[in-house]
Amino acid sequence: MEKAVKETDEKLAEEKQPGAAAWEPKIMAFVCNWCTYAGADLAGTSRMEYRPNVRIVKLPCTGRIDPLFIIKAFENGADGVLVSGCHPGDCHYTAGNYHARRRWIGFKSLMEFVGLDMRRLHFSWVSASEAIKWVDLINSITDDIKKLGPFMEYRGLK
Amino acid sequence: MMHKLAKDDIQSDILGQIERVSGEELNKCYQCGNCTGSCPVSFAMEIPPTKTIRMLQLGRVDDVLKANSMWLCVSCLQCYSRCPKAVSAANLFEALRQLSLRKGESHEEIKDLPFPFLKGAPQQAIVSGFRKFVS
Amino acid sequence: MARIGVFICQCGKNIESTVDTKKVADEMAELPGVVYSCNYRFMCSAPGQEDVKKAIKKHKLDGVVVAACSPHMHEKTFRRACEAAGVNPYKCEMANIREQCSWVHHDTTKKAGTAKSIDITRMTIERLKKNKPLKKISIPVNKRALVIGGGIAGIQAALDIAEGGREVILVEREPSIGGNMARLSETFPTMDCSQCILTPKMVEAELHDNIKLYTWSEVEKVDGYIGNFTVQIRKKARYVDEELCTGCGDCLVKCPFKAPSEFEMGLATRKVIYTPFPQAVPNIPVIDAARCPKIQKGKCGICEKVCGPGAIDYEQTDQIVTEEVGAIVVATGYQVMPTARFGEYGAGKIKDVITGLHFERLASSAGPTGGEIRRPSDDKVPDSVVFIQCSGSRDEAKGVAYCSKICCMYTAKHTMLYKHKVPDGQAYVFYMDIRAGGKRYEEFTRRAIEKEGAMYLRGRVSRVYERDGKVIVQGADTLSGDQIEIEAEMVVLASAVVSRTGADQLAQKLGISYDRYKFFNEYHPKLKPVETVTGGIFLAGTCMGPMDIPDAVSMGSAVAGKVLGLFSAEEMAREPITASVNTMICNACWDCVVACPYTAIEKEEVRNKKGEIVRVNAKVNDGLCQGCGVCVAACRSKAIDLAGYTDEQVYAAISVF
Amino acid sequence: MKLTYYPGCTLNTVAKQFDASAKKSALELGFEMDELSEWNCCGASFPLTPDNIMGLSAPTKVLAQARKAGDTVMTLCSVCYNVLKRTNKVIRDDTDRRDVVCGFIEEDYDGSIDVLHFLEVLRDRVGFEKVKEAVKRPLEGLKAGAYYGCMLLRPFEDMGIDNCEDPTIFEDLLKALGCEPVGFPNKIECCGSHLALGKDNEEIVTKLSGNVMQSAAGSGAELIVTSCPLCQYNLDGAQEKLEASMPGYRPVPIVYFTQILGLSLGQSETELGLDTSRWDARPLLKEKGI
Ligand SMILES: Cc1cc2nc3c(=O)[nH]c(=O)nc-3n(C[C@H](O)[C@H](O)[C@H](O)COP(=O)(O)OP(=O)(O)OC[C@H]3O[C@@H](n4cnc5c(N)ncnc54)[C@H](O)[C@@H]3O)c2cc1C
Ligand SMILES: Cc1cc2nc3c(=O)[nH]c(=O)nc-3n(C[C@H](O)[C@H](O)[C@H](O)COP(=O)(O)OP(=O)(O)OC[C@H]3O[C@@H](n4cnc5c(N)ncnc54)[C@H](O)[C@@H]3O)c2cc1C
Ligand code: SF4
Ligand code: SF4
Ligand code: SF4
Ligand code: SF4
């Protein structure tokens, strides 16, 4: 554990002076098991290539995603967060993504209210067959966030 | 008769303009024929409503503009009322008329109107006729 | 402190070419709680799995992380290996460093791939530390099935399950089973007589030792979950004792009062005490209580007098019976859009405008005209008939947007039946497209056109009205481009196939979903076509959408296979990924109850010894919970958590990201 | 009850009898038609193309004017009814178009008025039962064909006065007046409308109106009632041609429904202008003993 913490701290220090090292954004993706996770797998089996900046947390359904997860991700060093699940009507659990969406709308306006740059937070639908969409999504989010620079406001809040 | 079809016809600006002016989507029509079947004047039209829409889908705007059909449409809305896809041939004909009238070309000259026939005609006929026929 | 073993797979070159697995293994070895870490060429191979088992024993591991391919690929493999070596399978996790790392990052310097693999594996290790050992949930299975709806689909399902050796309860709300197929004359594409192929199956269902028939009955209430449903069935009062009645039919003959026959769709009458049709199964009459003067006012009583065995019982009331079953098959069928829906076709007012199902009765030798085609208004044999396809179908403005799938075929059939019965008559068919995509179907419709002289006109009919005893049909033939008018003597609408009135209420009782047209939803349109999202409830036949008899029967048999599969084990094991409520924190706001897509959360009342309520809280029913986790995020008090995906596990993963 | 009334251009000129009979009948049925003090022509055709915003300005002006007088406006002519009701819906539901139109005519109007047809007032406000009670001279034995035409009914989602394939509001009124209503297949088909104005269209209009009249006569109608001056004009014209070309065709009187209403309420034939119709209804009425 000590080592892990130390390493993170080192990275943090580096990021606090942008330009000091070649900075790479970190993106946390909360995805559902059935659609987006499988879509990301398909990108792999199809040997597509995309930016290596994303880290995935798999959940049964986007409906499981608690807005606190997103805040925690930012606190822990994410420069951007992506939430992605099944398309409306395709939810493995019939209506889970619908709940997620409703919750998301409320959360989004809250985050806008507290002044989060909404380019750091994305909500998308990627089905199990949409490997290309996944690849494009990760690339464009990574590039966008690269332009925005590191996100420091929430770090260490914990 | 052979008609050469190219993508420029199908994707032409004029079709976009017709859709905009009429508020209709040409591709919604699946050519069921209900409008032609319903239309009280399709018997006199050179190109009945269903075929007019088909020709528009194919981009044959010039052919459609040359035909008498748009001038005969009485805007009775039977076509629209019965169209299973809620397409209004009436709106499309109106758009075609507008296309022509807005160029400043009248379909009827006032002096040519059948005045003896019109003796006693209600005002509303004259007003609405002017709107449909005169630029 | 945890004792975790970490195994980094090279997958031959698949992972190794862009990830330095040795380096990953070395880094992981440094993490607290990791007591063993290694890399290996093919983890999933037999020696690879052996290595895991050996390491578990040797290092007394209590948790395993395999950093390799996607868990969708080999999670089961490694969990099984762990279980064999004495580690709870849910204490084994996979870190996906192939599909989501080595295969998508092609940098052969291995820099990006290795760094990302380290992150992924570390997140997985932290998550694993919070994993609790879980036990697969096993549910006892009640090996009896309930089939709702006794049309051909339901009959087929019931027979196949019964033949498989299991008991079946078949509930039909009409007085007889048979459904719409009993109304049909001959059936496309082979033109065999519908009654001839259906009746033997109906009788077989009645006589089968494993089938219990409840006709004139409806499902009242359904409780429970897969393997364990409790169903309440309302047996409507028949006013005839089923045990005593011999089916002699004397009552039917003597009853002095008549009513329009539902089975004949109003084309004929029946008595007030009646069986819907002569081949009815069971052959036991029902009294139409609303129309029987004896039951209403105490006058008549003739049937009681003529009934030899004394089976008539005017005092009978509805009975509720309870049945316990493990699986439910819904096969409640369809109805056709009534002519009254078509304003431009006379809105049900023109007598000689009928639906295809009426035409079936006219063409049926057991029907009201003895199989002669006679029009309803004056019994005349029509010398021309116009058939209008897509009536109400494919009409998003006023009808339904979908294609009813069977009407192209039955209309072709109707033209042939008409031609055979009225050789000099003329059939006209207005169609938009001919949809005949089935084995020998195209050949069938072509035969109607080429050999049987039906005049097919491509276009829709815009208006139907009466003039001088004729039915005037105005439409278009889009192939010639012209308006068409036909003076016909009868018009047959290929009325849209629609869901049964009340289908939505039944769906709500069962907790299954339905589409905007109230057809029931299958789990997956291609891969799970007879399942619903609710475990243990299956679909067959036209209650899920329009289809013909071959399809309805295939579904009936397919469903039987599924049910027998479910019944093949004493107990059913399922993933322990379910939610549970911490009742001490729950403040009974019921947000979770509303949110759960499976109605798996109940309101629980906890009582003390005196029976007073001391607490109310939410309670998750393990049998129903599918583990989506929606409730967890919905609970503002944080009173619910989801096994396998607890908040703790997620936060642990995020914390080292 | 006082109702704001918009006559439109035709009712003050060639269809005066329509206007007069309605006003008098209304008073007898307990409401007053309060003619708008200032009004302009509605344009006589609803602009079918949504981009034709200027076509909405004349009717919007009428509506804005009427709004100042109250929350309903009643019409008699089917065409006015159609144009005003459809325009009102656009103004109410489409704020973009509302802003442009209202800016142009310099009025502040939001579509909040109810556009009513006299028939609707009779059915929904007075009630046909009440009308029946007020009848002094039941028109027994009179076979009256109800001709709806297009404008009263279509498009259904905008007009909504009655079922657009099988309307009955006219027949229900006729029944209340004691007539024997005759429904006929072409009662909702077009008479030829403004085509009368085109120079080469005479034949078409004759055919359309001729179809209507043949359909009506074939169903036994002895008289036709309508609510549109243009319908009346076209049907009359067609009958003239039919009489000339079709041996055995007997033209029938074509009158406004308010004339028939007034008759049953006891107004005199001359007062109702029944003598001004192209085909005189008086001999028929005499024959029926009315
Ligand atoms: C005019 C016409 C002609 C046709 N011709 C042919 C043909 O030639 N060939 C062909 O292959 N197909 C034909 N079909 C299609 C055929 O009728 C259907 O495919 C078939 O009948 C579907 O059977 P089913 O069991 O799904 O539904 P149904 O036959 O509708 O049976 C459903 C049963 O469930 C019962 N039920 C409904 N709700 C409840 C409830 N809540 N509780 C208990 N019971 C309930 C009903 O009473 C009924 O008995 C034709 C259809 C029509 C309309
Ligand atoms: C261009 C195209 C697009 C399509 N798109 C869709 C679509 O979008 N959606 C859809 O639902 N359907 C689609 N289909 C249809 C779909 O492909 C088929 O319905 C489906 O693949 C049929 O599966 P099957 O198992 O019956 O046959 P197959 O897929 O043909 O499988 C048969 C298997 O048996 C093996 N085999 C054959 N003979 C022997 C033997 N003697 N011994 C051992 N093995 C043998 C074959 O090698 C093969 O693996 C499409 C079809 C085509 C042609
Ligand atoms: S009725 Fe509608 S869909 Fe049919 S041909 Fe006309 S516009 Fe097209
Ligand atoms: S509105 Fe025009 S095209 Fe449509 S039915 Fe009437 S006359 Fe024909
Ligand atoms: S475990 Fe997965 S990654 Fe490893 S060798 Fe097997 S398939 Fe490849
Ligand atoms: S008479 Fe009696 S036994 Fe015979 S069918 Fe009727 S109820 Fe049954």
Ligand code: SF4
């Ligand atoms: S008692 Fe009722 S059912 Fe029996 S014969 Fe009389 S009317 Fe018919």
Ligand code: SF4
């Ligand atoms: S099956 Fe044929 S008739 Fe029936 S809705 Fe489909 S296309 Fe129309």
Ligand code: SF4
């Ligand atoms: S949402 Fe939470 S607090 Fe509310 S009832 Fe459910 S478990 Fe209890």
Ligand code: SF4
């Ligand atoms: S996890 Fe999903 S299915 Fe289970 S109780 Fe919660 S919401 Fe319902």
